[in-house]
Amino acid sequence: MVTRGPDEWLETIKKCQALTENEMKQLCEMVKELLMEESNIQPVQTPVTVCGDIHGQFHDLLELFRTAGGFPDDINYIFLGDYVDRGYYSLETFTLLMCLKVKYPAKITLVRGNHESRQITQVYGFYEECLNKYGSTTVWKYCCQVFDFLTLAAIIDGKILCVHGGLSPEIRMLDQIRVLSRAQEVPHEGGFSDLLWSDPDNVEAWQVSPRGAGWLFGSKVAREFNHVNGLNLIARAHQLVMEGFKYHFPEKDVVTVWSAPNYCYRCGNVASVMKVEEDLEPTFKIFSAVPDDYIRESTANHNNQRAGYFL
Incomplete structure (x- = not known):
């Protein structure tokens, strides 16, 4: 049998074809080795394209790359998390991103x-998808080990902080993020959890989040955090935005980027990516869902209902 490597894996996954269990083991080990070298706040230089939630919508991820101008050989990318769950192709989505990480680290x-959590993926689809596609949970476990090493944030030219969710009352300085121990399952509370779960909202300062984790934070909190840390902008994902992106406060210092069009194959929203050039002025490219998933939806074995939580 001919041994295949990362280049062959990438060509396979581009066609939405799963790798073998042994290939997934090798791929996950390679990615873990790369992620171990990254800091909790990974520095990234402009120009860069920032992408929000994907949620297993593999064919829309390919459309995202077409919209943004291609794979990472020519373009820097930051993906803000939520690669898996809800969509029908979480496995292929995360595998493609891992293959690209190996090829263009x-x-x-x-x-x-x-x-990107053991607990959440057991409820919202990724665990079951891996079980259905491989007949065991082994590949899910490999992927969860990779989740534990994903960075918590990125910072663009020292001025734009990129996180999945938002801010934390326990974190005032960026250095407090840098010293967190990230190689673990997402905790239920605390600064680590808040970075992944919090949302901006029209509140005075901090308010308990209806999600059951993280916080709601207001414009004053964002303004003070950005000032103390010398930031221009916080870019985050985590919330469906029908228009693809949204600035939350009059100061335009927090923006949501959403990259899963027609979310859950029924929400009817468009998606966006955020382009940041050397002038640090964000621009947005809007894209819509591709029809592939609608065609495949009828043949996909995903009839079970997911628990409600927030869309």
């Missing part, structure tokens, strides 16, 4: 989302 940064 310095050009793609993968931030951890709240769905």
Whole structure:
């Protein structure tokens, strides 16, 4: 049998074809080795394209790359997490991103989302998908080990902080993120959890989040955090935005980037990626869902209902 490597794996996964269990083991080990070298706040230089939630919508991820201008050989990418769950192709989505990380390690940064978690993926689809596609949970376990090493944030030219969710009352300085121990399952509370779960909202300062984890934080909190840390902007994902992106406060210092069009194959939203050039002025490219998933939806074995939580 001919031994295949990362280049062959990438060509396979581009066609939405799963790798073998042994190939997934090798791939996950390679990615872990790369991620271990990254800091909790990974520095990234402009120009860069920032992408929000994908949630297993593999064919829309391919459309994202077409919209943004191609794979990372020519473009720097930051992905803000939530690669898996809800969509029908979480396995292929995360596998593609891992293959790209191996091929272009310095050009793609993968931030951890709240769905890159053992507990969450057992409820919202990824665990069951791996079980269905491989007949065991072994590949799910390999992927969960990778989740534990994903970075918690990225920072663009020292001025734009990229996280999945938002801020934490326990974190005032960026250095407090840098010293967190990230090689673990996402905790239920605390600064690590808040970075992945919090949301900006029209509140005075901090308010308990209806999600059951993280916090709601207001414009004053964001303004003070950015000032203390010399930031221009916080870019995050985590919330469905029908228009693809949204600035949350009058100061335009927090923005949500959403990259899963027609979320859950029924929400009807468009998606976006955020382009940041050397002038640090974000621009947004909007894209819509591709029809592939609608065609495949009828043949996919995903009839079971997921627990409600927030769309």
